[in-house]
Amino acid sequence: MQLKAVTGTTPEQRLKELGLEMPPVPEAVADYVTHSQIGSIIYTSGMLPWIAGDLKFKGKMGAELTVEQGYQAFQLSALNGLALLRSIVGDLSRIKRIHRLEGTGGATPDFYDMPIALNGASHLINTVFGEKGAHSRMIYSNPSMPLNCATLLVFWAEIEQ
Amino acid sequence: MQLKAVTGTTPEQRLKELGLEMPPVPEAVADYVTHSQIGSIIYTSGMLPWIAGDLKFKGKMGAELTVEQGYQAFQLSALNGLALLRSIVGDLSRIKRIHRLEGTGGATPDFYDMPIALNGASHLINTVFGEKGAHSRMIYSNPSMPLNCATLLVFWAEIEQ
Amino acid sequence: MQLKAVTGTTPEQRLKELGLEMPPVPEAVADYVTHSQIGSIIYTSGMLPWIAGDLKFKGKMGAELTVEQGYQAFQLSALNGLALLRSIVGDLSRIKRIHRLEGTGGATPDFYDMPIALNGASHLINTVFGEKGAHSRMIYSNPSMPLNCATLLVFWAEIEQ
Numbered sequence: 001m002q003l004k005a006v007t008g009t010t011p012e013q014r015l016k017e018l019g020l021e022m023p024p025v026p027e028a029v030a031d032y033v034t035h036s037q038i039g040s041i042i043y044t045s046g047m048l049p050w051i052a053g054d055l056k057f058k059g060k061m062g063a064e065l066t067v068e069q070g071y072q073a074f075q076l077s078a079l080n081g082l083a084l085l086r087s088i089v090g091d092l093s094r095i096k097r098i099h100r101l102e103g104t105g106g107a108t109p110d111f112y113d114m115p116i117a118l119n120g121a122s123h124l125i126n127t128v129f130g131e132k133g134a135h136s137r138m139i140y141s142n143p144s145m146p147l148n149c150a151t152l153l154v155f156w157a158e159i160e161q
Numbered sequence: 162m163q164l165k166a167v168t169g170t171t172p173e174q175r176l177k178e179l180g181l182e183m184p185p186v187p188e189a190v191a192d193y194v195t196h197s198q199i200g201s202i203i204y205t206s207g208m209l210p211w212i213a214g215d216l217k218f219k220g221k222m223g224a225e226l227t228v229e230q231g232y233q234a235f236q237l238s239a240l241n242g243l244a245l246l247r248s249i250v251g252d253l254s255r256i257k258r259i260h261r262l263e264g265t266g267g268a269t270p271d272f273y274d275m276p277i278a279l280n281g282a283s284h285l286i287n288t289v290f291g292e293k294g295a296h297s298r299m300i301y302s303n304p305s306m307p308l309n310c311a312t313l314l315v316f317w318a319e320i321e322q
Numbered sequence: 323m324q325l326k327a328v329t330g331t332t333p334e335q336r337l338k339e340l341g342l343e344m345p346p347v348p349e350a351v352a353d354y355v356t357h358s359q360i361g362s363i364i365y366t367s368g369m370l371p372w373i374a375g376d377l378k379f380k381g382k383m384g385a386e387l388t389v390e391q392g393y394q395a396f397q398l399s400a401l402n403g404l405a406l407l408r409s410i411v412g413d414l415s416r417i418k419r420i421h422r423l424e425g426t427g428g429a430t431p432d433f434y435d436m437p438i439a440l441n442g443a444s445h446l447i448n449t450v451f452g453e454k455g456a457h458s459r460m461i462y463s464n465p466s467m468p469l470n471c472a473t474l475l476v477f478w479a480e481i482e483q
Contacts, residue, residue: 030276031283036260036297045297099358115352122353136358191437192444197421197458
């Protein structure tokens, strides 16, 4: 699982080359807000793998979902995060750095390949942002997920001010 | 599950209107401290649903605990966090913003309603702090919890300096 | 489970007194970087309990691993974090504060002693850094872990600038 090389110079151009689209800006599932900002860093809430509220990946890796499907789910969670960030800053070129991704996936007790699945988000961020996308990350498996979604992804994104 | 509307102008007044009390300031379970501060932000350790060390909610959502009990457990975890924050700043009015809540609950593999349970904390924070309580959040389910507690809650709270 | 008292005045001296060595600087498991820095704070990715890529602790607490083995695993995860931090700052004396540790361990649904296991990291940090090691922490159990490793540990470390 890899993404093709891109030549575009802006995040939006690179997404287009990859044939990927940002979904509508995601909303919160419950009584919270989608992000908070401290200084120049935006911390998102957990991004689900959905399009306009329609969950595209449900279930657990190791059971209903293969690692490839987990990869796709984390990619879609990442696209939701990009849609959210764009709605905040207006243009993804104003993202100065993606510092950190935190990925959580539903998994069975014998699924050990979550790092490969989470690359679905990491490959996208690295490809779209280049050096500005070099991120640390943390990974979690959970026995059950909100709404039985496959993945949740948190961004720590620094913006130009 | 909702909280009633309040009219008080301070966090402490609003808590009183809700009929809720802060428990004694919680202590650490092991060899760590209850919070650390970076700049003007206080990051708490995980707050348990207890009163003076006596755990009020044990077990997992989806098994021993209903979603309603999970809601109450997260509310009590939040009250412990408020007690801790008050002990640090002296008066909850000095909290400038609750930026983020991170909630972790014990759950079975088929429990998908954790966002409703975590509203036990979110409703309280939104009601007590008003606009200053608008928070992002992240949610985790875990197969087993420290001391078999039901919930852990982390605060990122900005204080007036 | 405790560490002996030490008399050395630098972190490196104290590690030596404890009879502990830092392993080679750990590398990322997948397509991310080992840490990111925001201001003077370094946020690490999850540190595994390994030596030069050779996992020393695999499996779950409550099944293949005892709480004592979990303690040793978190200690080794912490030593990897120290090796990484030293590679960044040159000398552990330049660490101004360990603000936070976040520990995640693989566990069965009936394992409630993770706080004791995570003391494997906390005791080490407190002993090596003294007052500068006083840290908040958060703890997670997960049903399955990357590569079936026993533990992952995240550091929030402030450095002298």
